[in-house]
Amino acid sequence: MNYLTNEKLVIVGAGGMIGSNMVQTALTLGLTPNICLYDIYEPGVHGVFDEMEQCAFPGANLSYTVDPAEAFTGAKYIISSGGAPRKEGMTREDLLKGNCKIAADFGENIKKYCPDVKHVVVIFNPADVTALTALIHSGLKPNQLTSLAALDSTRLQQALAHEFGVQQDKVTGAHTYGGHGEQMAVFASKVKIDGKPLSEMGLSAERWEEIKHHTVQGGSNIIKLRGRSSFQSPAYNAVKMIEAAMGGEKFTLPAGCYVNDEKLGFKNVMMAMPTTIDATGVHYTEPTGTPEEMASLQASYEHLCKMRDEIISLNIIPAVADWKKDNTNL
């Protein structure tokens, strides 16, 4: 097996459904043989470790631990699904306080044990705010950390593919920006169906609203269908982001990234933007769209600011001016 790199990848929350899927996907895609499975629940992570070894991936060099020092030391790439998942009837934001505290500890562990880590992906909810929390506590540079949001774009792509009876990869430009929550901004203006602009496909305004709703409710729909929150699609998307950061196939779906941009008017938040992830990290470009789309992005941004300010008021992250003193990269 030719792996992309030999550097250490740590999967946080490896004993859970998302975590175990990430381990398997990373090995199947041949990212690195050196994967450390970390979780606080020993039997769970031990069980996943045993199963992964029993898959007998050629050349794999797996380890598992419940000790953060052992897990993080020497890590060059980390994906964390280490927060609580939501249950039916909850929004992602109901997890804000508990999961942001977990994200703060996660960031501190990075600072303490692996400050030279290359790229980190945070995918537990509300992902934009947990990722911001981890970034602030870790001391990493903004282009070294991304969060889950791409899933909303693949859901939009899926819905449009079904609508027009085309293969999913024939739908391009189906992107959502802003937060990975009820206030995400779903953009239509760049969508093409098999090369033809969506505006020329005869989609009614009413049907577009339904597709938008399906996209926004994508995570809740999985919970209704499966009785638990999604795990295969976030796992796959997260591993693809790390693959890109390792120098593999570029990741071009909108990922959550840190934005502090006077010109764009988006300041001190993590949000989904038009992004590319490659071996140099995550890079964003300016989102463009119709006035309505830009207004929905502005509303999504303002909502993210409110969540950020809530965790500042809970002392989980410092006030903006203070976090900039602690992490001059931001």
Ligand SMILES: O=C(O)C[C@H](O)C(=O)O
């Ligand atoms: O919706 C969830 O709770 C999980 C994830 O964020 C998703 O979008 O599927």
